[in-house]
Amino acid sequence: MEKELRLRPIGIIRSPYKEPKGTPVQPGFAKKERGEVILDEAYTEALDDIEGFDRIWLVFWVHRARPWRPKVVPYRDVVERGLFATRSPSRPNPIGLSAVRLVSRERNRLVVEGLDIIDGTPLLDIKPYIPRADAFPDARSGWFDKTKNAREVADDRFYLSETVRLSRDEVVLRLGLHGCIENTARHVHRRLAEELIQEKEPNPAAEGVIELLGEFLQATDFRALRAADEDLAGQKEVSVRIYRTQDGVRWEKL
Numbered sequence: 370m371e372k373e374l375r376l377r378p379i380g381i382i383r384s385p386y387k388e389p390k391g392t393p394v395q396p397g398f399a400k401k402e403r404g405e406v407i408l409d410e411a412y413t414e415a416l417d418d419i420e421g422f423d424r425i426w427l428v429f430w431v432h433r434a435r436p437w438r439p440k441v442v443p444y445r446d447v448v449e450r451g452l453f454a455t456r457s458p459s460r461p462n463p464i465g466l467s468a469v470r471l472v473s474r475e476r477n478r479l480v481v482e483g484l485d486i487i488d489g490t491p492l493l494d495i496k497p498y499i500p501r502a503d504a505f506p507d508a509r510s511g512w513f514d515k516t517k518n519a520r521e522v523a524d525d526r527f528y529l530s531e532t533v534r535l536s537r538d539e540v541v542l543r544l545g546l547h548g549c550i551e552n553t554a555r556h557v558h559r560r561l562a563e564e565l566i567q568e569k570e571p572n573p574a575a576e577g578v579i580e581l582l583g584e585f586l587q588a589t590d591f592r593a594l595r596a597a598d599e600d601l602a603g604q605k606e607v608s609v610r611i612y613r614t615q616d617g618v619r620w621e622k623l
């Protein structure tokens with residue numbers, strides 16, 4: 370089996386929702402707000418004939434999801450469920466799948482309605498939604514059929530507001546919310562570590578991020594860093610990418 374696969378985004382999703390918190394939990398619970406799907410120019414021709422479909426599947430990379438864990442409390446329930454029996458955005462491969470309404474197309478741009486996706490999300494694929502192939506209205510829906518939790522918009526359980534991207538080799542932090550680079554990195558490191566302690570099972574994905582941030586915190590002279598660049602002192606909304614290379618942990622301002 371392949372150990373690693375490479376994916377290349379084919380475009381970007383523009384959405385009225387800027388943060389996961391407050392975003393509808395599924396297209397079926399979304400209102401009429403519109404967004405846009407913008408494909409790279411190279412794929413414009415591949416959109417031909419899409420106009421005939423009322424709905425399209427968007428396949429996307431849920432880029433701001435937290436590391437995955439095997440059990441989660443889904444938005445529409447109040448008890449833990451096995452991850453793969455849920456539509457949680459925190460998954461080993463954080464791939465999202467949403468059937469949105471296609472309003473119009475102009476060249477490489479699609480106007481869509483019913484997004485449960487935040488602004489700036491990388492798009493991986495588009496497929497037409499075909500009721501005869503995709504809809505099985507009488508199919509059983511496990512716990513979903515029984516739950517009485519009617520939550521329609523997300524809270525912050527599957528992401529951290531200070532993180533723009535989170536994986537075991539790379540963390541992008543948004544400064545200015547919790548102060549300087551040091552405070553922000555410490556805050557995210559502590560939150561993830563506290564959660565890990567409470568988990569019953571090992572969580573290698575979270576351990577990887579904690580290790581990366583731990584090494585960064587240990588190896589960095591924050592006083593010198595703040596003196597050299599006042600953007601990192603916490604007054605501005607800037608993003609910093611912390612990543613692993615063969616020579617150790619590095620960082621850069623974005």
Ligand SMILES: C[S@@+](CC[C@H](N)C(=O)[O-])C[C@H]1O[C@@H](n2cnc3c(N)ncnc32)[C@H](O)[C@@H]1O
Nearest residue numbers: 389393394431432433434456465466486487523
């Ligand atoms: C429960 S997921 C369902 C996504 C998709 N319909 C699916 O089933 O795969 C939807 C939630 O993911 C969160 N979300 C959307 N886009 C995201 C992104 N790029 N990064 C992190 N979280 C995101 C929002 O909180 C939204 O309410």
